Amino acid sequence: xxxxxxxxVTLAAAVALAGxxxxxxxxxxxxxxxxxSAEATPDAGAAPEADLDDVPDVVAEVNGEEVGRxxxxxxxxxxxxxxxxxxxxxxxxxxxQDALKEQVVEQLVNNRLLTQAASEAGIEPTEEDVQSTLExxxxxxxxxxxxAVISAxxxxxxxxxxxxxxxxxxFRVTTYIEAESDVQEPSEKELRAQYDDLVEQMENQAGxxxxxPEVPPFEDxxxxxxxxxxxxxxxxxxxxxxxxxxxDADVTIHL
Numbered sequence: 001x002x003x004x005x006x007x008x009v010t011l012a013a014a015v016a017l018a019g020x021x022x023x024x025x026x027x028x029x030x031x032x033x034x035x036x037s038a039e040a041t042p043d044a045g046a047a048p049e050a051d052l053d054d055v056p057d058v059v060a061e062v063n064g065e066e067v068g069r070x071x072x073x074x075x076x077x078x079x080x081x082x083x084x085x086x087x088x089x090x091x092x093x094x095x096x097q098d099a100l101k102e103q104v105v106e107q108l109v110n111n112r113l114l115t116q117a118a119s120e121a122g123i124e125p126t127e128e129d130v131q132s133t134l135e136x137x138x139x140x141x142x143x144x145x146x147x148a149v150i151s152a153x154x155x156x157x158x159x160x161x162x163x164x165x166x167x168x169x170x171f172r173v174t175t176y177i178e179a180e181s182d183v184q185e186p187s188e189k190e191l192r193a194q195y196d197d198l199v200e201q202m203e204n205q206a207g208x209x210x211x212x213p214e215v216p217p218f219e220d221x222x223x224x225x226x227x228x229x230x231x232x233x234x235x236x237x238x239x240x241x242x243x244x245x246x247x248d249a250d251v252t253i254h255l
Contacts, residue, residue, distance in 0.1 A: 047080065047081040047084045047085075048080065048084055048094065048095060048097075050073070050076060050077050050080055050097070051097050052073060052076075054255070055069055055072060055073065055076075055101075055255065056069065056254050056255065057069050058254055059071075059072045059105050059108070059253070059254055059255045060105055060108065060109050060112075060251065060252065060253045060254060060255070061250075061251070061252045061254075062109055062112040062113060062116070062249065062250075062251055063113075063116060063249055063250050063251075064250070065112060065116070067105070067108050067109065067112060071108065072104060072105065072108060072255075075104050075107070075108060076100065076101060076104045079100060079103075079104055080095060080097065080100060083095045083100060101255060102255070105253055105255050109246075109251055109253065110242045110246075111173075113242060113245040113246060113249055113251075114173045114176065114177070114241070114242065114245070115169055115172065115173055117176055117241075117245055118169075118172035118173050118175065118176035119172065121176055121179070123171075123172045123175050123176055124172075125167075125168045125171040125172060125175075129168075129171045130164055130167045130168050130171060131146055132171075133167040133168075133170050133171045133174075134146035134149050134150070134163075134167050137149050137167070137170075149163070150163050150164075177234070177237065177238060177241060180237075180241050181233075181234070181237030181238075181240075181241065182237075183230060183233045183234055183237060184233070185226070185230065186225075186226055186229040186230065190229065191218075191222060191225050191226060191229070192218065194225050194228075194229060195218045195221065195222075195225060198215060198221075198225075199215050202215050
């Protein structure tokens with residue numbers, strides 16, 4: 001299982017957006033994070049227009065480094081499209097763009113703190129490290145190879161050089177987080193307890209007089225439960241690391 005943390009770096013966000021575009025063209029994908037296809041959601045391609053009038057040239061400063069408008073807009077537009085597709089699927093109302101802007105700028109600030117810390121730690125990836133990172137991204141987004149990731153992102157307007165730089169950044173951040181955190185593989189006892197909780201939740205969701213959804217045997221979902229447990233530990237570790245970095249950082253948000 002990949003230990004890549006769920007950090008919203010440009011590479012991951014852009015690949016997710018590329019996956020949404022592929023779906024809207026009718027291509028099949030097995031990515032869990034992929035958006036619903038156009039067949040499942042007839043208006044899936046209709047994303048709201050991004051409201052960018054109040055976005056300044058510099059949206060934030062992190063320890064003297066600027067987070068520019070272009071970087072913000074790229075991330076915001078991609079997440080706006082994903083949020084709109086999710087809202088359409090669930091039947092919810094329109095996306096709150098002001099709230100999404102706050103979320104995106106916070107993500108960009110946190111990412112900059114992590115990349116700065118990773119660089120200060122002297123982490124430098126090799127060509128093999130970059131290739132491995134791209135292969136991980138490919139596997140997690142239903143693409144066949146690292147070259148497929150590059151091609152998908154080139155279609156989104158990124159150059160191969162930028163993709164490789166983003167992959168290198170992602171490796172630095174991942175390595176830094178792994179060094180600063182203590183993520184343990186869950187024990188068999190913990191996984192069994194997690195499975196029992198899942199079964200109980202399914203039974204409670206059934207309601208009066210209804211049959212509970214069938215839960216696959218433990219052996220069939222063990223690996224998925226282990227991945228979920230590890231991801232939860234990673235997310236908690238990232239939150240702690242970012243909080244500590246932010247306490248010592250000079251951050252100004254202009255949005």
